[in-house]
Amino acid sequence: MTDTPETDAPLDPVLSQVLDRLDSDLDAALERLMALLRIPSISTDPAYRAECDAAADWMVADLASIGFDASKRRTPGHPMVVAHGGEGGPHLLFYGHYDVQPVDPLDLWDRPPFEPEVQDGPRGRVIRGRGAADDKGQLMTFVEAMRAWVAVHGQLPCRITILLEGEEESGSPSLVPFLKANAEELGADLAMICDTTMFSGGVPAITTQLRGMLREELVLTAATKDLHSGMFGGLARNPIHVLARILADLHDDAGRVTLAGFYDGVPELPDEIRAQWQNLAFDHTAFLGDVGLSVPAGEMDRTPLEQLWSRPTAEVNGITGGYGGAGFKTVLPAKASAKVSFRLVGTQDPEAIHHAFVDHVNARLPRDVTAEFPMGDGAPASHMPTDAPAFEAARQALGAEWGKPAAFIGSGGSIPIAGHFQDVLGMDSMLIGFGRDDDQIHSPNEKYDLQSFHKGMRSWARVLAALT
């Protein structure tokens, strides 16, 4: 084992043919991805229900064309796609999601979000469109690797199950019940999850620390209807004021979250991880500078990489109340609401933090204001077993493809699926993805580097060869 990628080692001829096939088939692979990107499968908005269904149908048809036994499986929400193929070797479960984020604010997009296009960018060509990086472009990297393997060798390299979800961007309400109901069918030796980024500068990475997430919606109601602020202002309670106080009090002046017991279960970073992260020489000035910022805004006594990867957070993701249109309306609104998410680390307990949030709100509610919490769901943080041999084998395979040693990294994002695979199926996960920090996922003008798409497929072919 060494940190030097083995680019000079002679290639396994079996793998070599698959890589060649991926190179020669790239244009066709791109066409397939474009077709998938044109389906506006926004899972969080009920108006796009039929489109989510259409995306699932597209995936079933595509996987069947490779030879998988693929089917669309009903859930109370959007359907799952499950596919089985191959035999022998380790049984690998590949996970991705075919749903995408909403596209608003639409006027900030340079082109219609569901009319994808390959464009020239400052760092090479990119695939522009909603879902290009999160997660349709990513999941198609492993699908294309499998397609090429079958095309060249007539069969998959091992037993493979694919699980594609349609509710990842809307809280995955059907996921755990579906895993429980189909535990025997879905249980495998190892899960491969493709929904993460590389480290900056094109360093390939396996994400081994994931923050968990608790999502809360808070709706405050004061009067039974909107009031005229001239007739009632000064006497009637304004719920926006109450909401502002509740949200302002979520952090103290040093950037710490104030909820009671919030930091219970938050571990200090082990010395070896701290040392490894220092070696990554993360340039927070450049990272923030890319989006017009300059100073870290989190806990003042933590390094920028700790703030991003290993510290818990509380962020208000949306706030609404009163008149938001053009011009002015001197309304005293009946309601005000906010969406708040907490990123969790270590053994922080989503349930306990939910209760602490409810207590925080209730302690700041004056008479005449009621609070509702219409949505609250959470998943704890995950930590991967980096000492398992498969992790080192995959790390070497990635290094060979990209010409740089691969890193075990943390991630600020939350991919609750890894925790659920562990809890429900007793299965470890390996998180490998080819996204970039500037992909603008969840934002206007999302893109996926064409290089990520191409070398991503090749990476999966190498990982499959290394694990089988």
Place this chain on the structure above:
Amino acid sequence: MTDTPETDAPLDPVLSQVLDRLDSDLDAALERLMALLRIPSISTDPAYRAECDAAADWMVADLASIGFDASKRRTPGHPMVVAHGGEGGPHLLFYGHYDVQPVDPLDLWDRPPFEPEVQDGPRGRVIRGRGAADDKGQLMTFVEAMRAWVAVHGQLPCRITILLEGEEESGSPSLVPFLKANAEELGADLAMICDTTMFSGGVPAITTQLRGMLREELVLTAATKDLHSGMFGGLARNPIHVLARILADLHDDAGRVTLAGFYDGVPELPDEIRAQWQNLAFDHTAFLGDVGLSVPAGEMDRTPLEQLWSRPTAEVNGITGGYGGAGFKTVLPAKASAKVSFRLVGTQDPEAIHHAFVDHVNARLPRDVTAEFPMGDGAPASHMPTDAPAFEAARQALGAEWGKPAAFIGSGGSIPIAGHFQDVLGMDSMLIGFGRDDDQIHSPNEKYDLQSFHKGMRSWARVLAALT
């Protein structure tokens, strides 16, 4: 002079014929108002520009049909309607506004807001529709009184000028320049403004204290685009957090506004006004109970009527930031904004308070967040000369119509026009209106009591007779 209304006094035969005519013509008057209410003249939304113009045209045609020399007058915004008629006696300027508030949230309306209807209500029949009370129904009370006077007597009782504005609900940007440019034409002995309410319980009222208003829009910008809270959360600045802090800090725990110098120029209530207001026996429990509230929310050391009529306020009328749609989106938004209005009393200076607000915001801006103030306009509070003989004459006339002594009252609302008439034209204003506290102006399901419409016309006929 007495507080007993002179209902038993024999009626002037000239007035008597006009009142009879108003009674017999009521159905036709209602049809005219319905036609005006069907025009969706929302001034604050540029999408309704043509409709505002159509409402002005309707008013010009209607006033011309009474014999007025009426015209639509261009401004940089929505047009003014100016009409001249009659001669001799005092020169009276009547003011109203033909524009209306936006209608959102539309789903809370029981019927389309611009398809008005007369409905049976718990306290008699009401005219339901946007603008019924604010201000189309009110302005038509004086128009109908004049129409009846001309129908019966062939001419108006005195020289009358009518000024109808189309930007009252959007900050009246064209008003002061128009008054200045047409000062000679519009200057009169006294202005009659019909845009206020009666006191509760059907007590007629002349509003003699009006709060002023400062309106502020605040837009905070952090990153150059919306960010993924998983990738950036904890490290990148969230402008919603900054906005929450700014707004939460606008009031202290006792309900006082914290802006530096905010209470400069706020007078204590004179003893005689305090005594008069105590006699009004305002039932704040019933007032708040009507809208589902129970406790006064303003300055803790002030009576409810002081909070409503004579104390300054700061209210957030709207707040927007991040994702506000259905479901959840873990975005870290680039922008967050709020609309804030301040009601002003005494000699509070809108300009000084604007600067104090800007200072308050800037003192709470971390690095990487910029603040813009795209809109800020203000007008100081107004106080009417209640010792002028015309005020007592009008008060007697109102008492005669309604069978209850009329009151000189304060108002929480802001009608900057009275201040502008004083400042630009050197003219006092008398504010008489027939709205009710439950009219739901600026809210869904706005209505105007049919009694207010009918007795309102009759009141104006009596006031015209008393002043000429």
